[in-house]
């Protein structure tokens with residue numbers, strides 16, 4: 742089994758960026774945690790973060806080409822307006838779970854819209870870093886065919 746953990750713009754700053762909203766865990770700590778979770782569940786976790794829309798799109802295509810079992814994806818602010826990322830997800834076979842650390846619905850109104858929501862398998866919002874772990878477990882259930 743193989744899962745891609747994909748983080749979008751500004752998430753490289755996790756731990757230092759608005760800690761009152763996003764907490765104190767760094768991206769490296771998050772990635773290590775999900776990789777370890779994969780190791781104890783017979784699953785390889787590949788991690789990628791980029792601040793660039795095109796690089797994220799390339800990674801989505803590549804994940805599809807190599808046939809990963811699922812993509813755990815926090816698209817950052819691209820969530821709210823990137824039709825190019827939405828189209829990339831719509832164009833691949835791999836299912837995507839959208840994760841947001843903060844509760845986007847209790848924040849500014851521009852964060853209430855997700856243009857990618859219609860093309861993902863599901864969303865996990867507002868539960869902090871645990872959201873990524875929950876997404877991992879959701880994919881595990883799907884892989885096992887128990888979903």
Ligand code: DQA
Nearest residue numbers: 751815817818841842843852
């Ligand atoms: C975010 C929410 C987005 O609105 C914001 O632009 C981010 C992070 C979250 O994880 O809560 O960069 O996706």
